[in-house]
Every structure is written in C-alpha cells, then in structure tokens.
Amino acid sequence: MDNQLLVENINFSYGKNKVLNNISFYSSNGIASILGANGAGKTTLMRVLIGANKxxxxxxxxxxxxxxxxxxxxIGYLPQNFDTYDNVTGYDFLSYVCDIKNVSSxxxxxxxxxxxxQFNLESIIYxxxxxxxxxxxxxxxxxxxxxxxxxxxIIDxxxxxLDPEQRLEFRHYLSEIGKERIVLISTHILEDVELYTNTILIINQGSIIFKGSTSDAIAQAKNNIYTMNVNIDELALIxxxxxxxxxxxxxxxxxxxxxxQTDDIVDKSELEKEVSLENAYVFLQKCETSLQ
Structure with a gap:
C-alpha cells in the first residue's frame, strides 16, 4: 500500500523574516524533488518536515x-553536509543508528x-x-x-x-528506495530531477509556485518560449x-x-520546439518574480 504524505498551510518565520508561506502539497510513494534558488526556503522546509524547526x-x-x-x-534523513564520527567504522556507526531507531537486537x-x-559498502564497512x-x-x-x-x-x-559516475550510482539507489516509500529531495541539479523524479515542487521566496510532473512544467512553458540568433549588440537590446x-x-x-516572447520582439523569432526542464524552471521562476 502506498504511503500518503499531506502537508497543509505550513508557515515558518525567523523573527520577522517569513521563510515559508502557506506551503501545501501531497505526495505518495516515489520521488518528489523540491526546487528553488538559494534562499528560497528548501532547506527550511526540510527541517520543518524532520521536526528540527517548528x-x-x-x-x-x-x-x-x-x-x-x-x-x-x-523518518530517514540525509542532510547536505553529512558528518559523523570519523574515528569509528562504518559498521559501528550503522549499529549506533539502529540503536537510535529502536531496531531490536x-x-x-x-x-x-x-x-x-544494498549500497555496496562491503569493501569499506570495517x-x-x-x-x-x-x-x-x-x-x-x-x-x-x-x-x-x-x-x-528526506534528502537535502x-x-x-559527487563525480558523474558517483551521481549515476546514487540515482540508482534513489530510484530503488523510492519504489516502497516516499522520498523527498531538495536539489538544484535539474539533470538529476529529469531522470528520477515523479513530481516537482518549485519554491520561490517561501511559496510554492508550481506542483506537478516535469512534463507538466515543460507544457506550461512550451508556447511561451521563442528562439532567435542575434549578435552581441542585439542581445543587449533584447x-x-x-x-x-x-x-x-x-x-x-x-x-x-x-x-x-513579448509584443516588442516579433521579427526573426521562432517558437522553440525543444523546451528543456531547465528552460521551464527558469520560465516559471521569472514569470513569478515579474508578477511580484
């Protein structure tokens, strides 16, 4: 049976600075990626979900x-900066985690x-x-x-x-563990998102501006992005x-x-046929910013 996660109307502030504004979303088994610029509120949301921030x-x-x-x-949690006791073995550390999580002896x-x-640790675990x-x-x-x-x-x-080979290996691990549970990822590497994510959430200044699949995001941008070849002087004008x-x-x-596209630019431009997730992400971010 699928797990069900429901997040409703989460607000969080540091003093007078509001960091999360009415965050709401739903997720089930599979991988959901939380995207946003630095300072958008991604890590704060992660910390709220694990109980570090109330x-x-x-x-x-x-x-x-x-x-x-x-x-x-x-809850399983992997922070961006994963630090632990350097003077213990990997096996002893996992044993310690089992004790914390009340795994029976x-x-x-x-x-x-x-x-x-599962994670190919045999050669280094001791x-x-x-x-x-x-x-x-x-x-x-x-x-x-x-x-x-x-x-x-929850993974930040x-x-x-990681180098390209390690990233490929790690994507495989994420895909496997996402088959039986909910995996929430905060990332800015869109290449990773395209390969293993079921759903994306885009956060801008503490608010969710998009929820849906990668294809949904691309579809929103597809009829709004144009392409044109220009020289340096023309680029400055555009x-x-x-x-x-x-x-x-x-x-x-x-x-x-x-x-x-805008009404001011019509000559020499063509509707772009191949819109990437990165194009769609920037489009959604810029359109939201222009409306604020």
Missing part, C-alpha cells in the same frame, strides 16, 4: 498520523547486513569513516537513512560534490525588452537565445 501554523500528516508524533513511521545484524549489501571518499560517505549516509525501514526519506542535495532564459554562443560572434 512551524507557526499548519499540519503534516503521514498515513493520517501527525508525522512528528508517529511511532511506527520513522535480534534484528540488528540482519538489518545492517542488508543495507551494507574501515574508519575518516578514510572514506566523498562518494563512500554519501553511500553510508543513504544507508543510515533507510535504517528502520522508514515510510519517508543528494548528489552534491535583454532590455524580454526575459532571456538561455544563451548559446555560435560561430561568427552570433548567439542563439531563448527568451519569453
């Missing part, structure tokens, strides 16, 4: 229970062995964590997040600092009249631009 209003229900009071629905070894195999590479430490981080078989896992910037969302340098000092 919202001023709103509720969070997991399978119809208060998420922060669930005894049977443990009878089940502990079997539980640890399972995540060691080494001190201070000797782990960034990729190995990230694998240990996701392993500790699934200890206790949580219904929901899952592939930050930047004053339209929202340019992508520039690509061509030969002979020409530049191919994608922009949001």
């Amino acid at each position: 919202p001023s209003t709103g509720k969070i229900l997991l399978n119809n229970e208060n998420l922060l009071e669930c005894s049977n629905n443990i 009878k089940e502990k070894k079997q539980h640890i062995d399972k995540v060691i195999q 080494k001190n964590i201070r000797n782990y590479s960034g990729g190995c430490k990230r694998r240990l981080g996701i392993a500790q997040a699934v200890i206790g078989n949580p219904n929901i896992i 910037e899952p592939t930050v600092g 930047n004053k009249k339209a929202m340019v969302i992508e520039e690509k340098r061509l030969e002979n000092n020409m530049i191919k631009i994608k922009f949001i």
Whole structure:
C-alpha cells in the first residue's frame, strides 16, 4: 500500500523574516524533488518536515498520523553536509543508528547486513569513516537513512560534490528506495530531477509556485518560449525588452537565445520546439518574480 504524505498551510518565520508561506502539497510513494534558488526556503522546509524547526501554523500528516508524533513511521534523513564520527567504522556507526531507531537486537545484524549489501559498502564497512571518499560517505549516509525501514526519506542535495559516475550510482539507489516509500529531495541539479523524479515542487521566496510532473512544467512553458540568433549588440537590446532564459554562443560572434516572447520582439523569432526542464524552471521562476 502506498504511503500518503499531506502537508497543509505550513508557515515558518525567523523573527520577522517569513521563510515559508502557506506551503501545501501531497505526495505518495516515489520521488518528489523540491526546487528553488538559494534562499528560497528548501532547506527550511526540510527541517520543518524532520521536526528540527517548528512551524507557526499548519499540519503534516503521514498515513493520517501527525508525522512528528508517529511511532511506527520513522523518518530517514540525509542532510547536505553529512558528518559523523570519523574515528569509528562504518559498521559501528550503522549499529549506533539502529540503536537510535529502536531496531531490536535480534534484528540488528540482519538489518545492517542488508543495507551494507544494498549500497555496496562491503569493501569499506570495517574501515574508519575518516578514510572514506566523498562518494563512500554519501553511500553510508543513504544507508543510515533507510535504517528502520522508514515510510519517508528526506534528502537535502543528494548528489552534491559527487563525480558523474558517483551521481549515476546514487540515482540508482534513489530510484530503488523510492519504489516502497516516499522520498523527498531538495536539489538544484535539474539533470538529476529529469531522470528520477515523479513530481516537482518549485519554491520561490517561501511559496510554492508550481506542483506537478516535469512534463507538466515543460507544457506550461512550451508556447511561451521563442528562439532567435542575434549578435552581441542585439542581445543587449533584447535583454532590455524580454526575459532571456538561455544563451548559446555560435560561430561568427552570433548567439542563439531563448527568451519569453513579448509584443516588442516579433521579427526573426521562432517558437522553440525543444523546451528543456531547465528552460521551464527558469520560465516559471521569472514569470513569478515579474508578477511580484
């Protein structure tokens, strides 16, 4: 049976600075990615969901229970900067996490062995964590997040600092764990989002401005983005009249631009046929900003 997460009217402020404004969304099994610029409120929302920050209003229900009071629905969490005790082995650390999450002594070894195999930790698990590479430490981080078989896992910037091969490996792990539980990810790497995300939420200045699939986001932008080849002087003029969302340098000092069409620019432009998720993301962000 699918897990069900309902977030309703979450507000949070640091003093007089309102960081989250009436955040509401629904999620079930699979991967949902939370997108937004630095300072948009992504990490604060993550901290509210795990109980580190207490919202001023709103509720969070997991399978119809208060998420922060669930005894049977443990939250798995992997922060962007995953730090732990460097002078212990990976095995001892996972054993410690089992104790924190009340995994019974009878089940502990079997539980640890399972995540060691699941995340390919066999060759390093008995080494001190201070000797782990960034990729190995990230694998240990996701392993500790699934200890206790949580219904929901929350991950802040899952592939930050990883090389392309490690990112590919980590995407595979995320896809696998998302089959049986809710996985919420905060990220700004749109390439990752396109490959493994079921749903995206875009946050702008503390408010959700878009909820839906990646194809939904692209569809919203598709009939509003135009392309044109210009020289440097023309680009400066267009930047004053339209929202340019992508520039690509061509030969002979020409530049191919994608922009949001306005009545002032009609000559030489064509409707863009291939709109990427990145194009759609910038379009939705810029349109929302222009309305504020």
